[in-house]
Amino acid sequence: MKRTLYFILFSVGLLMFSGEAKAQQTLREPLSDSQKSDDGVLVAYPNPTRDFIIVKAKNPMLKVKSVTFYSIIGTQVSETMVNMNTAEIRLDKLKPGKYLMKYTLSDNTQKVTQVVKQQ
Numbered sequence: 001m002k003r004t005l006y007f008i009l010f011s012v013g014l015l016m017f018s019g020e021a022k023a024q025q026t027l028r029e030p031l032s033d034s035q036k037s038d039d040g041v042l043v044a045y046p047n048p049t050r051d052f053i054i055v056k057a058k059n060p061m062l063k064v065k066s067v068t069f070y071s072i073i074g075t076q077v078s079e080t081m082v083n084m085n086t087a088e089i090r091l092d093k094l095k096p097g098k099y100l101m102k103y104t105l106s107d108n109t110q111k112v113t114q115v116v117k118q119q
Contacts, residue, residue, distance in 0.1 A: 041111060042103055048116035049091060055103060056086040063106040069115070070100040091117055 038044075042064065043056045055064050063085055069078040077099070080089050094117050101115045 041105070041109060042113075044101065044113060044115065048118045050118050051092045052088050052090050053101075053115060054086065054088050055082070057105055060085060062109075065104045065106055068102045069094065070102065072098050072100065074100075091115075 038058075041058060043058060044053055047053065055067055057064050064082040064087060067080045067082055067087075067089055068076060069091075070076050077094060078091075080087075082089075096117050096119045099115045099117060100112050102110065102112045104110050
């Protein structure tokens, strides 16, 4: 009887925990596809953004090695070493405007996408 009770309490606790984790994860999901920058290799959202951008390699076997931001005239303004599949990059120190985001994956794929930083 005690084992059954412990099992039920453990199961309910586990379900409650996984529900909380999922709710926290969905808070950072973009509201629509128009807020995503998806080039087939990497997803970056929200775009446009205010304080942060989340980058995620679409292939779970790959890691994002680094993300570098350039002003629209080509001046490097920020570089972040990531070494994870998914990461949140703070952008609160960048001024509002358009930036080019260059990323490098663990297989040395490099691509550039545009990111808009809002006030």
